[in-house]
Every structure is written in structure tokens, then in C-alpha cells.
Amino acid sequence: MTLILAFEDYYAQAEKLANCLSLPIKQVNIHQFPDGETKVTLPETLPEKIIICRSLNNPNEKLIELVITATAARNQGVTHITLIAPYLCYMRQDIAFNKGEAVSQKIIGQMLSDYFDCVITVDPHLHRIKSLAEAIPNTQAITLHASQAISAFLQKKFNQPIILGPDEESEQWAKAIAAPHHWQYNIATKQRFSDTEVDVSFTNNKGVASKQLDLAAQDIVIVDDIASTGKTLVQAVIELKKQKPKSISVIVTHAFFVDSAIVELTNLGVNNIWSSDSIPHPTNAFSIIDTIAQQVKANTD
Ligand code: R5P
Numbered sequence: 001m002t003l004i005l006a007f008e009d010y011y012a013q014a015e016k017l018a019n020c021l022s023l024p025i026k027q028v029n030i031h032q033f034p035d036g037e038t039k040v041t042l043p044e045t046l047p048e049k050i051i052i053c054r055s056l057n058n059p060n061e062k063l064i065e066l067v068i069t070a071t072a073a074r075n076q077g078v079t080h081i082t083l084i085a086p087y088l089c090y091m092r093q094d095i096a097f098n099k100g101e102a103v104s105q106k107i108i109g110q111m112l113s114d115y116f117d118c119v120i121t122v123d124p125h126l127h128r129i130k131s132l133a134e135a136i137p138n139t140q141a142i143t144l145h146a147s148q149a150i151s152a153f154l155q156k157k158f159n160q161p162i163i164l165g166p167d168e169e170s171e172q173w174a175k176a177i178a179a180p181h182h183w184q185y186n187i188a189t190k191q192r193f194s195d196t197e198v199d200v201s202f203t204n205n206k207g208v209a210s211k212q213l214d215l216a217a218q219d220i221v222i223v224d225d226i227a228s229t230g231k232t233l234v235q236a237v238i239e240l241k242k243q244k245p246k247s248i249s250v251i252v253t254h255a256f257f258v259d260s261a262i263v264e265l266t267n268l269g270v271n272n273i274w275s276s277d278s279i280p281h282p283t284n285a286f287s288i289i290d291t292i293a294q295q296v297k298a299n300t301d
Helices: 008-021 059-075 104-115 147-157 168-181 231-241 261-267 289-300
Strands: 003-006 025-027 029-032 038-041 049-053 080-084 118-122 140-144 162-165 185-187 189-192 198-201 219-227 247-255 272-276 284-286
Touching: 003 008, 008 025, 008 049, 008 289, 038 059, 049 059, 059 080, 059 104, 080 104, 080 289, 118 289, 140 289, 147 168, 147 247, 147 272, 147 284, 147 289, 162 168, 168 185, 168 219, 198 231, 219 231, 231 247, 231 261, 261 272
Parallel strands: 003 025, 003 049, 049 080, 080 118, 118 140, 162 185, 162 219, 219 247, 247 272, 272 284
Antiparallel strands: 029 038, 189 198
């Protein structure tokens, strides 16, 4: 029988997955030596097939630990390893923007394909490539989406929310979230000047909105795949407040909300800040583990 291997930082979610799949779960223990090196201890015996469930936020240490774990597991006779990483790191740098810049997406993707037979993730940040297989070649690379879980979650909270994406890229999510309930949606245009400076606009340069939605007195939900600095959401909220909606909520798949992002959004009067459990965070409000479990079941049927 397949065994789920979990790490302390994502144990609750891995346990939920194990329960959904009726699979056993064991923990990999990590000991940090005073010099910064790590001792990784696996269960004494492992079956032929294992699933490692660990999200890859804070990736630098975790990647080393995964490489050690996967190699040690193979040394114990494991023949098939699936990595479930609800948040997949290093997907953003997909080209060298300046001479000398490493294309980390390809490098990390190749590394993952060297160690894992299958990689499953949720809404990876793919910009200029169409499929995850292009980033993680020669292995089974599966992309899942949080849209269905978000849509179902929002249906319980609102009657007829208006779904707004803060940039062109977010149209895929806004559309998929709105479609099942025939909600209205729209997207903004975004210009990024630096890591923390963005401009978000729901009107074109003539001040005309791409869709004429009346947002006054409506429940508005801004959706995005990831909130990193949160500046994209902050700018979107500032723009949307001008139209005097009844409420503004934000919902993302992957929640980082670094530094003062939550405080800034709260100070702007945002009514709700929600995220999935792809990354453990105080804003976690719904789970993508069921979506992952369905995929694992389909894979093994
Ligand atoms: C961009 O393409 C993404 O979909 C997000 O909008 C972006 O990564 C959010 O970053 P931040 O929270 O730093 O504005």
C-alpha cells in the first residue's frame, strides 16, 4: 500500500489527504544541527510507492530536505515517488530578463524530475509556458486548479458577488470562479515597476472600463493565484473603493502576504481576506486537499 510521508510544517494538510485517501501516513523528522546542516530521518521501513506531501513555500531548505528524503527512500527500495507540492516554488523566473540571470524554473524543474516520478501542484505560476510538463520534463507533471474550491466557498458567503481579477493573467481564474454560478466578472490591467510597486487599473487610458459593471453597493471579490507582497491586491482595492461597493473581499490560492500586507489591506477596509491551505497562513479559509485527493484517486484507479 502507498504511504504518505509528511513533514511537520505541512502535517495537518498531509493528514487530511491521508484521511481522504484512506492511506497510512508517517512523518519525516528533521533535526537542525547547530552549524545549519540538517539530519533527515525517514521511517525505518517504506513500501514500494510513497507520496511526499509538502508545500514548497520557504523553498531553499525544503528542497535540500526533499532531495535527501527522496534519495534515502530510493536507497530503502522505494520505486515510485509522487511529490505533492500544493505550492510549487521557483516557477516565476522562466526566462533570463538580464544577462547572467539563471532560469530557475528550468533548473528546479529538472531537479524535481530527477527525483520524483510524479509531481502534483495547484495553480503554479506559469507565465510564458503552457504546461507544467515544459517546466518539469520527463516526469508526470500535473497541474490542478483551486477555482472550483474557491467558487464553492464563495457561494456559501455571497448571493451574487462580482468577481474581479487584478491583471490580465487572472482572467482564467476569475472566469472559472464566476462561470458555475453565472456571476459577473471583470479584470484589470496591471503594470509592475518593481517587486513592491504596481499600478492596477480597471479602466483603459481613456477611463473606460473593459466591461461596464456597476460595482456600487455590490459584494466584490478580488481573486488571484498568489499574494506575495500583497501590493497587487492593495492597488486593486484602492481603485475599486472609488466605486463604493457594499463590501470588498480578497481570495487567493497561495497566501504569503509578506511584511505589512495584511495590515495594509485591513486598514483599507477590506472585509475579508481568504486563502487556501496550499500554504499554512492565518488567512486559510478553505482547503484544496479534496481537489488533490480526487486527482490522486484518479491516478491510481
Ligand atoms: C502575478 O502575475 C500574480 O498573478 C500575482 O498577481 C502577483 O504575483 C502578486 O504579487 P504581489 O502580491 O507581490 O503584488
